[in-house]
Amino acid sequence: MTRSLHLVDVFTDRPFSGNQLAVVTGAKGLTARQMQAFAREMNFAETTFVLAEHPAGGGWPVRIFTPGREVPFAGHPTLGTAHVIRHALLGGRVDRVTLALEAGLTPVFVERDTKRELYWMRQRFPTFGSRLPRKSVAPALGLSPSDLDSHPIEMVSTGLPTLIVPVRTRRALERIKVDREALLKIVQDVEATAVLAFAPGAERSGHQLTARVFVDDLGVPEDAATGSSNGCLAAWLVQHRFLDDDAIDLRVAQGLSIGRPSTLHLRAMRTSRGIEIRVGGGVVDVARGTVVASRFS
Numbered sequence: 001m002t003r004s005l006h007l008v009d010v011f012t013d014r015p016f017s018g019n020q021l022a023v024v025t026g027a028k029g030l031t032a033r034q035m036q037a038f039a040r041e042m043n044f045a046e047t048t049f050v051l052a053e054h055p056a057g058g059g060w061p062v063r064i065f066t067p068g069r070e071v072p073f074a075g076h077p078t079l080g081t082a083h084v085i086r087h088a089l090l091g092g093r094v095d096r097v098t099l100a101l102e103a104g105l106t107p108v109f110v111e112r113d114t115k116r117e118l119y120w121m122r123q124r125f126p127t128f129g130s131r132l133p134r135k136s137v138a139p140a141l142g143l144s145p146s147d148l149d150s151h152p153i154e155m156v157s158t159g160l161p162t163l164i165v166p167v168r169t170r171r172a173l174e175r176i177k178v179d180r181e182a183l184l185k186i187v188q189d190v191e192a193t194a195v196l197a198f199a200p201g202a203e204r205s206g207h208q209l210t211a212r213v214f215v216d217d218l219g220v221p222e223d224a225a226t227g228s229s230n231g232c233l234a235a236w237l238v239q240h241r242f243l244d245d246d247a248i249d250l251r252v253a254q255g256l257s258i259g260r261p262s263t264l265h266l267r268a269m270r271t272s273r274g275i276e277i278r279v280g281g282g283v284v285d286v287a288r289g290t291v292v293a294s295r296f297s
Contacts, residue, residue, distance in 0.1 A: 002026055003291040006084045010076040011225035011254075011262040011281035013116055018262045018281070019225035019255070021080035022047040024291060025088060032063075032070065038291075039065035045220045046077040050085060059100030060085055068219030071193075073103035073159035075227015075279055079119040082108035083283035103159045111280065118265060118280045121227070125274035126235035129155035130190040137165060140186055141197060142177035151240050155190045156232035158277060162213075163187060164236045165197040170210050173199040174257065180216055187217055194218075196229040198252070204261070208243075208250040209233075211264075212257060224255035225262035227279045234268035235275045246270040 003026045012018025022042045027035070027049035039047035044067075051061040063070060064077045082097040090097075095110040103124070111118045132153045134145040149166035156164055163186070167173045176197060187195060198211040211233065213226040223229075230252055237248050247269035255262040265280035 005289045005291050006088060007287040008080045008083060009284050009286055010080040011264050012284060013282040015284050015286050017260055019076040019260065020044045021077055023050065023081050023084040025050045027051050035063060035065050040067045043067050045223050046074050048077045048081045050081065057100060059098040059105045061100045066218040066220060071160060071218065073101055073228060075231065076225055078106055078121050079108060079227060079281060080283050082119055116282055119283055120278050120280035123158040123231040123277040123279060126156050126158050126232065128239065137186060140179050140182035142179065143172060143175065147172040151242060154236060155192050156236050158228065158231045158235065160228040161192040162194045162196050162229040162232040163190060163192040164233055165195060167197050167199040170199045170201050173197060173210060173212060176212060178214055183214060184216055194226060194229045196233055198233060202253040203256060204253050206251055207253040209252045211252050211254045213254065222258050224258060224260035225264060227264065230264045230266055231277045231279045234266040234277050238268045238270055238275050
């Protein structure tokens, strides 16, 4: 069986920026151990495996692996894998691709304008969990409690639990130097997977916020662009009316501190059912090849 390898960059409009993703198609028959070994070999934040040549049960079966372990859901792998399925397997003929992830069926939609295509996913309604004091979180980020905003530091989940940390200024955000052991203890205590710290404003025009995301628990010290965690941020912004509104439509800059500038589009609004969240971004092709089948034997 031919197993094709696709490399794409997600949450960007140009190659060699955004967040890298490896997508293996024709992955039926691979064991979890084999997929994990290949994800470790790629050493991207995530590698995905498309397990069938056609959708089944309402979606394309896909598994997502970090270098450390499998995860039920992640943002940039969802958008990037939908892009690969749409173009490599469906010839670009559709504007909707639904992935069957461990977290459930996840539809991805394409929105066009005159200059670009944006891929959008709807995330699950958020749940809000533990809150932590500034004095316990700030030292783990190499900051003082006064560097953090007065809004709550809170665990939010739309599928992958994230601790949201509001920082007063971009200058303080740039100064973050993670104490890995301390931060791992914090996320394990609150059962979070990632830590998203953000501040108002951005270096790049057209962006309203800047974020940094740390996922040491999954073997990713700092992530370039994190769709799942930014979905949690969108929910948090609406929940606490951080921008004095029950609805948001904005851009977040991420990845600047590690040389992978990324743009994440966030839309969220409070409804009678809960906070509806959409996260979007561009996807660009970087390379395509074939995985040597014997490597999986």
